[in-house]
Amino acid sequence: MANDRLRDSLLRNGLTPSAVAEKVGVDPKTVERWITQGRPTYPKFRHAVAAMVKESESYLWPNAIPPERAARVAQSELVTLYPCRSVVPEALWNRLFNEATEQISILVYAGLFLPEQRPKLVRELKAKAAAGAKVSVLLGDPDCDEVRRRGMDEGIGDAVPTKIRNVLTFYRPLQGVRGVDVRFHRTTLYNSIYRFDDEMLVNTHVFGFPAAHAPVLHLRRLAGGDLFEMYTDSVDRVLAGSVPAWTEAVAA
Known part of the structure; x- marks a missing residue:
């Protein structure tokens, strides 16, 4: 074959x-x-x-690759496990954003903490795209059932759709920027994923808890490993089924 x-x-x-x-x-x-x-x-x-x-x-x-070796490599791909997102060091976020040269992918429902904690986030993403990196921001569609269900699971009602609409205003300057894709998805997310070239942070989702209080896996891609590739494939699948967040095009 x-x-x-x-x-x-x-x-x-x-x-x-x-x-x-x-x-x-x-x-x-x-x-x-x-x-x-x-x-x-x-x-x-x-x-x-x-x-x-x-x-x-x-x-x-x-x-x-034999299953036993693949399992060992997958364990090595896990750099660190953080008990919750709030304890992920700011220095790590900074390094990942600063060192990414090829790809930045953000898969979330809202991820409002990112632009709130990084006032220069939009400027950073523009600069990365201008330098040749592919930037994808995948937000939950605020009008879909999956987003509403997430709010119910967390016990915060309609707060998630509101967060998404708020975060979209932060990303508005990215509209029409070459190399940057801001899109809506209607996926039941089991993790929020932040990929930076060959590293990523996977924020698990736990029923009844906000993402900020759930564990985060720091992964680094290794040849022969399956763990990083599995989450990468998940992002790609969501991207394939997503739609543009804005219908009109605006030149950068």
Whole structure:
């Protein structure tokens, strides 16, 4: 069976089988077999190719890594577990925002604390987008049942839709900015996710408690790991089903 993930990753990065073969030190026909026949390869070659295309080994070769090793790698992807969001150090938030160069993804219902605690947030996101990063802000649709249900679960009634409308005013200057996508989703969120390149903070949701009082996982992507990729896939799925927060386009 052909390895379509590997083929697509090489094409997106402008890499030919010959170029890959030269870089990793194998025959071009060997790379062709990896692609067309899905042939397995040695770990050192998987590491090298994954680094070239900026994908994880588990994504490119999902069946190549034994479950025991995958479990160990996943444990290593967990940098720290914070008992609640309020104790995540401000220095960590600052570092993640400052060091991100390729992607910033924010998946929340409202996430009002971010613009409230970071007065320069909009300016930061604009600057990151101008430098080439892809910025996605996914907010809950304030008119959907999932958002209303979240407010009921937290015991705060209609406060969540109100928070979303408030936070949208903070993000208004991002409307029409190239490289920035502010969108609405109608997803039942089990976690709020904040991704910065190959690191992320996953704020779990606990029934009856606001997100600020729930645990936060600090994850760092590792080759061969599945944990980071699982949450990344979750963000991508929500993004695929989302709609623009604003209908009209305004030039940056």
